[in-house]
Amino acid sequence: MTEDLEWRVLSESEKERERKGRRKSLLLCVSTFIHCHCFLPTLSTQQHTIKPLSPSHAIPTPHSKFPSDSDTQSLFFSGRAERQKLLNQKGCVVWITGLSGSGKSTLACSLSRELYSRGKLSYVLDGDNLRHGLNKDLGFKAEERTENIRRTGEVAKLFADAGLICVASLISPYRRDRDTCRSMLPDANFIEARHHEAILIVFMNMPLELCELRDPKGLYKLARAGKIKGFTGIDDPYEPPLNCEVHVPEASKAIEIKQDGDVCPTPTVMAGQVVTYLEKEGFLEH
Ligand SMILES: Nc1ncnc2c1ncn2[C@@H]1O[C@H](COP(=O)(O)OS(=O)(=O)O)[C@@H](OP(=O)(O)O)[C@H]1O
Numbered sequence: 001m002t003e004d005l006e007w008r009v010l011s012e013s014e015k016e017r018e019r020k021g022r023r024k025s026l027l028l029c030v031s032t033f034i035h036c037h038c039f040l041p042t043l044s045t046q047q048h049t050i051k052p053l054s055p056s057h058a059i060p061t062p063h064s065k066f067p068s069d070s071d072t073q074s075l076f077f078s079g080r081a082e083r084q085k086l087l088n089q090k091g092c093v094v095w096i097t098g099l100s101g102s103g104k105s106t107l108a109c110s111l112s113r114e115l116y117s118r119g120k121l122s123y124v125l126d127g128d129n130l131r132h133g134l135n136k137d138l139g140f141k142a143e144e145r146t147e148n149i150r151r152t153g154e155v156a157k158l159f160a161d162a163g164l165i166c167v168a169s170l171i172s173p174y175r176r177d178r179d180t181c182r183s184m185l186p187d188a189n190f191i192e193a194r195h196h197e198a199i200l201i202v203f204m205n206m207p208l209e210l211c212e213l214r215d216p217k218g219l220y221k222l223a224r225a226g227k228i229k230g231f232t233g234i235d236d237p238y239e240p241p242l243n244c245e246v247h248v249p250e251a252s253k254a255i256e257i258k259q260d261g262d263v264c265p266t267p268t269v270m271a272g273q274v275v276t277y278l279e280k281e282g283f284l285e286h
């Protein structure tokens with residue numbers, strides 16, 4: 001059953017009466033509309049004592065006594081620090097880039113499992129999967145890939161803000177698009193720490209020949225036969241990250257996963273490489 005209520009700030013004398021116990025009041029800022037009641041958690045910084053008005057006051061008018069926008073803003077509970085503390089980790093994004101078949105999804109899965117086993121919460125955003133939902137309206141033209149990366153970057157940013165380690169695995173072939181994602185994730189999470197960015201780029205540096213040999217979906221074969229146009233690595237470019245050197249500048253974190261001679265590291269070893277990095281950089285503690 002929905003009761004139509006509006007809430008207003010109490011006067012000082014009403015507050016006094018409340019204190020004497022004549023009526024229980026709420027320590028919440030609530031704006032209530034017909035059939036739509038939205039409750040915020042108890043607020044630690046500022047408290048407004050409020051009580052319901054009669055139903056006849058239900059529809060807010062421009063003259064209603066609501067807290068001002070700035071009051072309301074200041075009442076919102078941001079909680080990023082608290083979430084990170086709760087999870088004992090720092091929200092961040094591990095962005096895995098590389099050719100189709102280079103092992104992005106395999107690493108994402110293995111990494112997520114490894115983090116889980118260490119009690120760390122992660123979530124995988126896989127390009128291939130997102131293209132069935134969030135990004136199903138997008139194809140593979142340059143501007144559509146750009147939009148694909150932008151949207152995924154925005155979602156990843158939200159996960160990072162929620163305190164999770166978001167693992168995004170997309171071909172993301174264009175340097176400019178990856179840089180855009182970098183710029184979306186500045187150091188807001190890490191005011192006190194040495195981090196400059198909350199994003200780590202992982203480059204799956206596997207040779208095209210290997211990816212083509214794997215060809216788990218048969219797409220390279222179709223692309224070679226001209227049945228798929230604009231396939232990355234065949235007739236569409238892949239721009240490798242430039243910042244995967246051993247001495248990575250602080251402001252542009254990136255690591256590279258590659259073959260040792262002809263041997264590809266196992267999924268566990270690849271995940272271990274990333275976890276070691278996250279650990280060293282302090283992401284796995286709050
Ligand atoms: N033209 C073309 N080029 C590249 N890839 C293609 C293409 N058409 C379909 N596919 C399949 O789509 C998957 C890549 O999706 P992404 O969202 O990661 O691509 S991108 O980042 O927007 O470039 C990719 O999945 P992965 O193999 O997991 O990378 C392919 O299976």
Ligand SMILES: Nc1ncnc2c1ncn2[C@@H]1O[C@H](COP(=O)(O)OP(=O)(O)O)[C@@H](O)[C@H]1O
Binds near residue numbers: 100102106265266
């Ligand atoms: N480190 C690895 N060693 C051996 N095979 C791998 C490795 N990583 C991935 N593969 C295999 O390569 C294929 C492509 O891997 P996948 O993770 O789907 O690549 P992507 O997501 O980049 O397209 C899969 O068949 C997978 O089992």
